[in-house]
Amino acid sequence: MAPAGHPIRIAIVEDDPALRKMLVSLLQADTDYAVVAEFSEGRAAIAALPHLAPDIVLVDLGLPDISGIEVIRRLKEICANASVLVVTTFGDEHTVTSALEAGADGYLLKGTALEELKHDLHSLQHGGSPLSPMIARTLLNRLQTKAAGEKPDTGGDTTLTRREHEILMMIAKGFSYAETSKICGISTATVHSHLKSIYRKLEVHSKTEAVYEARRRSLIP
Numbered sequence: 001m002a003p004a005g006h007p008i009r010i011a012i013v014e015d016d017p018a019l020r021k022m023l024v025s026l027l028q029a030d031t032d033y034a035v036v037a038e039f040s041e042g043r044a045a046i047a048a049l050p051h052l053a054p055d056i057v058l059v060d061l062g063l064p065d066i067s068g069i070e071v072i073r074r075l076k077e078i079c080a081n082a083s084v085l086v087v088t089t090f091g092d093e094h095t096v097t098s099a100l101e102a103g104a105d106g107y108l109l110k111g112t113a114l115e116e117l118k119h120d121l122h123s124l125q126h127g128g129s130p131l132s133p134m135i136a137r138t139l140l141n142r143l144q145t146k147a148a149g150e151k152p153d154t155g156g157d158t159t160l161t162r163r164e165h166e167i168l169m170m171i172a173k174g175f176s177y178a179e180t181s182k183i184c185g186i187s188t189a190t191v192h193s194h195l196k197s198i199y200r201k202l203e204v205h206s207k208t209e210a211v212y213e214a215r216r217r218s219l220i221p
Helices: 017-028 042-051 068-078 093-102 114-125 133-148 162-172 177-184 188-202 207-216
Strands: 008-013 033-039 056-059 083-088 106-109
Touching (some): 008 017, 056 114, 068 083, 068 093, 133 207, 162 177, 162 207, 188 207
Parallel strands (some): 008 056, 056 083
């Protein structure tokens, strides 16, 4: 996370030159942001970004060389402290869940107002998970369908470690990744690692789903 008073370092992975130029112009005109790199292909981004230490990477999924899903997966391995925000035209459930499983921290559909994007970037930087309304509805419908087809679960088959429970409680209360890591005395990357374990155990793909499912199973109040 960018230190207080420092601009948020942004990298853009987008093959549409017009949209990429528009994003760069929007962000460079605001002193809250610094665009450290822009890429039209995924492989170039994967090679360069570990050396640039971005705070946030905007990733399109329809790249010309490799899948944006693979870009997300690789970036979360090599840039553990960077947040990844998907900005794409693809809004089907399979693509959305695949991106979240790969490690995306937020998911916006193209067409989001550019000024609104700034708000979403600040939210992401402070531990939020910005989602376009249509994407949030897709995930909610998925959760409701899953819950309707299952018997109430008391949580007996799901065992969270004490640390995982502690982190999930903090996320449910609205603490950011940075705040959670500071309170627990662990790194932000370790918080991400625990969350991945929580997602796997609860069979979910995002913070919102994890909190919903944990409450449904009476794992947290």
